[in-house]
Amino acid sequence: MSATTDRRLKADVLVVGAGIAGLQASLDLAEQGRKVLLVDRDASTGGKMINLSKVFPTLDCASCITTPRMAGVSHHANITTLTYTEVDRIEPNGGSFHATLTKKPRYIIEDLCIGCKRCEEACHTFAPDEYDHGLGVRKAISIPFTNAIPQYPVLDIENCVVCGGCIKACPTNCIDFLQEPEKMQVEADAVIVTTGFELTPKDAKSQYGGGAYPNVISPMQMERLLAPHGPYGGVMRPSDGRIPSSIAYVQCAGSRDASIGVPYCSRVCCMYAIKQAMLLSGSLPIADITIYYMDIRAFGKGYEEFYQNAKAMGIEFVKAKVARISEDEEHNAIVRIEREEDGGKPEEVTHDLVVLSLGMVPAWKPTADGMIPLEADSDGFLKQRSPMLAPGLTTMDGVFTAGTASGPKDIVDTIVQAGAAAMECSNYLHRREAAR
DSSP, X not given: OOOEEEEEEEEEEEEXXXXXXXXXXXXXXXXXXXXXXXXXXXXXXXTTGGGOSBXXXXXXXXHHHHHHHHXXXXXXXXXXXXXXXXXXXXXXXXXEEEEEEEEOOOSBOTXXXXXXXXXXXXXXXXXXXXXXXXXXXXXXXXXXXXXXXXXXXXXXXXXXXXOSHHHHHOTTOOBOTTOOOEEEEEEEEEEEEOOOEEEOOTTSSGGGTTTTSXXXXXXHHHHXXXXXXXXXXXOOOTTTOOOOSEEEEETTSSSSBGGGTBOSOOSSHHHHHHHHHHHHHHHSTTXXXXXXXXXXXXXXXXXXXHHHHHHHTTOEEEEEEEXXXXXXXXXXXXXXXXETTTTTOEEEEEESEEEEOOOEEESSOOOTTSSSOOOBOTTSSBOEEETTTEEEEESSTTEEEOGGGSSOOOHHHHHHHHHHHHHHHHHHHHHHHHHO
């Protein structure tokens, strides 16, 4: 498709990524009177955090923390939000920055849409739901999830059968099958990169059967099973809908392994596994829950106590290496382990469901010809000028970073760094203005 005529926008700060870090940084800058343009490639703000059920170690509702910030950003007079928009390129431009964006077509006219969901109700075509990580289905035209912001649907042109049902149902005639990508040109005085993370692929270690065995799932899939509005209405096995009575977690399934290109510790895997195990213990009180680990790294305030509480609840922690996972005729997972306490003697244990504790990799990796010419560390994350003294500073003047764009971290550290990056950015803009 060809793009429509370029639109031109101006902002004091361009924030790339509308996860919890981007939301917090945008709000902090906007409260100081700065004009912020917040851009995200997804159809809603909220990032990974809005996908979670609860957070550790308090077990607070993740949505209750994220949604107010999503709403605050959408209603703030100093913030313009562009979702479903890709950042093609950001280039230094005489002390400021010039960015080229592409707003992807939703195939609806946003100014006319009232978010009534009648198009979604009228649609009879289904496709795998990305929000539920393939565990559920969505309509070919749908709002991404219940509390998405903005409340605009996206028409999945790849799966749409062009039956016209959505057009007939729409009360405002906002469906537009001929919509094209829209190019935008942005001038900004500063940039904050909050592009977040992705999990290592389930099949990164082929011996664990991720992606091949239906009952070997990712931690994000378990988050959706644990959520009260999840795809199955409870924790059930994807293969047959049966409630599992034995669940295992395999730690370091996507970290601390040079063979898959992730030699570093992703920091949060131990804690999210313990959190999910505690939630599972509450929702499935008679289920046996086992965590196979090499080391438990409870690094934050209250995290060691959280770990000890999990042990007191009856969650079994087994210090062992997992060699491989296979399955039997009933799709039960057969986990071959080598317990450290037994001198590495191999044994096989059968579980109904296995969760691979996958690691973090950067969602956007800096490269010379990438979105913006920034330096990367050896692990692929954004290089910081001074990780200890000024973690929000990148190697380029006027470009700042926060959250997991610069390395694995938990939600608390992400929010704190977002506030620090916003302050560094504000000080930079003040210095520029004073020098004029």
